[in-house]
Amino acid sequence: MSELGKYTPLTYFQLMEVSLRELLVEKGVVSDTDVDAVAADMKSRGPERGAKVVARAWTDPAFKRRLLADGTAACVELGLDVPALRLVVVENTPEVHNVIVCTLCSCYPRMLLGLPPDWYKSSNYRKRVVREPRAVLAEFGTRIPDEVAIRVHDSTADMRYMVLPMRPAGTEGWNEERLAGIVSRDAMVGVALAQAT
Amino acid sequence: MVEVKFRPGDRVKVMKAYPLGHIRTPYYIRGCTGVVERVCGAFPNPEELAQMRSGLPAQPLYRVRFVQSDVWPDYRGGRDDTLDVEIFQHWLDKAAG
Amino acid sequence: MIERSHHDMGGLPGGKVERSEHDYAQWERRVDALMVLLSGIRGAKKLLTVDELRKNIEAIGPEAYDKMSYYERWVTSITQTMIQRGVITTEELARKMVEVKRRG
Numbered sequence: 001m002s003e004l005g006k007y008t009p010l011t012y013f014q015l016m017e018v019s020l021r022e023l024l025v026e027k028g029v030v031s032d033t034d035v036d037a038v039a040a041d042m043k044s045r046g047p048e049r050g051a052k053v054v055a056r057a058w059t060d061p062a063f064k065r066r067l068l069a070d071g072t073a074a075c076v077e078l079g080l081d082v083p084a085l086r087l088v089v090v091e092n093t094p095e096v097h098n099v100i101v102c103t104l105c106s107c108y109p110r111m112l113l114g115l116p117p118d119w120y121k122s123s124n125y126r127k128r129v130v131r132e133p134r135a136v137l138a139e140f141g142t143r144i145p146d147e148v149a150i151r152v153h154d155s156t157a158d159m160r161y162m163v164l165p166m167r168p169a170g171t172e173g174w175n176e177e178r179l180a181g182i183v184s185r186d187a188m189v190g191v192a193l194a195q196a197t
Numbered sequence: 198m199v200e201v202k203f204r205p206g207d208r209v210k211v212m213k214a215y216p217l218g219h220i221r222t223p224y225y226i227r228g229c230t231g232v233v234e235r236v237c238g239a240f241p242n243p244e245e246l247a248q249m250r251s252g253l254p255a256q257p258l259y260r261v262r263f264v265q266s267d268v269w270p271d272y273r274g275g276r277d278d279t280l281d282v283e284i285f286q287h288w289l290d291k292a293a294g
Numbered sequence: 295m296i297e298r299s300h301h302d303m304g305g306l307p308g309g310k311v312e313r314s315e316h317d318y319a320q321w322e323r324r325v326d327a328l329m330v331l332l333s334g335i336r337g338a339k340k341l342l343t344v345d346e347l348r349k350n351i352e353a354i355g356p357e358a359y360d361k362m363s364y365y366e367r368w369v370t371s372i373t374q375t376m377i378q379r380g381v382i383t384t385e386e387l388a389r390k391m392v393e394v395k396r397r398g
Contacts, residue, residue: 010395013366014321019390020373021328023382030331030338038327038336039320084335088260103223103304105348106364115326117315121364127308130225134274139311149277152265154304156221157258157283158240215297219349224298225305246345249379269305 045114047185049080050162053089053112054188055180058167064091071162075112082111090153091164092190097144098163099137099190101129102155109160113185120189130154140191163190170196199239199286201257207233208292209261211284219247222288226280230292231263237283257286300356322365328372342375350374 010018024030053075057064067074071087087109090098102108106121119125129136133150137143144150153161165187171179186192203209213228221243237260241252265278272278318326329347334340350371351359359367376382 009398013362013369015391015394016373017321017325017328017369018394019387020369020376020382021324022394023386023390024328024376027381029341029381030328034331034336034338035324035327038330039323042326042330043318043323084333101304103225104221104302105351115318117313118364119311119313119315122311123303123360124308124311127303127306128311130280130304131269132273133278136311140313146275149275149279151279151281153281154223155283156223157237157243157285159237159260159283219345219352220299220302223304224302243345243348246343247349249343249346252345 042110042115045111047113047183047188048180049075049082050109050112050185050188051180051183052078052080052176053162054164054183054194055176057089057164058171058179059176064164067164080112085109085111086159087112087162088153088159089162089164090151092166092193094148094166096149096151097190098151098153098161099129099133100153100155100161100163101126103127103130104154104156107155107160109162112160112162113188117185137191140186142192162188165194168194168196199254199256201236201239202286203233203236203257203259203289203291205233205235209233209259209284209289210292211261212288212290219244222284223282225268226263226282226284227288229263229268231261231267231282234260234262234281240285242285242287259284259286259289261289299352300359301352318365325365325369325372329368332372332376341379341381342372346375346378347371350378 021035025032056078057067063074067089068091071089072085075082075087092098103126106116108116108120130152133152134144155161165183182196183194184192187194208230210230211222211227237258239255239257242256245252260281261284263280265274265280266272266276268280330336331338332342333344351367354367354370377384
């Protein structure tokens with residue numbers, strides 16, 4: 001399906017996408033309806049599922065224990081649709097700050113957080129965050145004190161990682177919905193902290 | 198069933214090898230020594246899956262924790278800073294000490 | 295250095311992380327959707343593994359890898375995988391690309 005009303009010549013790769021898709025449809029391997037439906041589904045996914053998980057963990061200590069023990073099972077418990085996800089949730093504490101990367105490609109908990117941002121997939125992030133996490137976090141405006149240990153997780157295999165940020169002060173008595181509203185994607189990747197704005 | 202050789206707390210050393218093919222053990226971690234943080238389970242071998250083979254029998258996969266200053270000679274962060282990487286059993290040997 | 299693959303870049307020197315984010319174009323979303331469907335994630339027949347996808351991306355030469363965008367690498371890799379698996383032939387692809395280009 002082309003963008004109606006907009007004519008620009010296809011690039012080589014756009015030409016490949018159209019050609020590949022049409023061949024696969026002709027062969028009955030996929031249908032245009034399925035392609036559009038899956039594309040629309042991914043488009044609709046932002047970080048809200050992840051934020052919901054975090055808000056529940058902040059308010060329910062037993063759920064948090066289950067989440068840290070088996071991230072996928074905890075998501076399923078909340079009724080979240082996260083096919084093929086093997087989730088490990090790592091908890092930020094006053095002693096430890098976690099940050100996620102995939103140096104080899106760009107593995108990311110897509111079903112929970114949506115498509116990853118360009119910077120997460122960029123060469124500079126993949127090169128530097130394993131070696132100088134503090135400097136990279138500072139570029140994001142996040143300063144981790146020297147006495148806090150930084151733990152970098154390189155997603156090299158089948159697990160996908162999400163950071164459980166610390167619940168900020170000033171959120172006492174907030175309900176889950178309000179709490180979920182302050183949990184950003186960047187906080188769940190570990191380049192930012194959750195803030196009670 | 199492939200025998201699960203290591204347990205959480207075991208010190209393991211990553212094979213210092215640089216084979217061709219599709220490899221999921223990052224270059225920077227080869228030859229380094231870390232501690233098994235958890236046994237992730239057993240998974241088909243990605244090195245084989247990439248070649249359109251089954252990758253079976255499933256191989257044990259470990260989350261191994263490395264101290265950053267053991268990985269980078271010029272590491273300037275905290276001495277408790279760590280790097281967690283998932284590594285398949287066939288890349289690991291028991292480390293001395 | 296031949297013993298280090300270009301994509302295996304953890305720990306190499308790099309510049310400032312550009313925090314830009316672009317809105318995905320529809321063709322990019324379709325490439326993403328093709329990967330999901332061909333991986334069998336939504337119940338369709340599994341014709342691709344993420345491992346083959348990665349391997350074929352890694353096979354892209356360093357210069358091209360750096361020049362190509364993320365989904366340009368993906369569409370290249372998915373197409374290569376389909377050729378390797380025999381789902382499509384190179385002749386079919388060639389004829390189809392000529393046809394599509396002619397349509398405009």
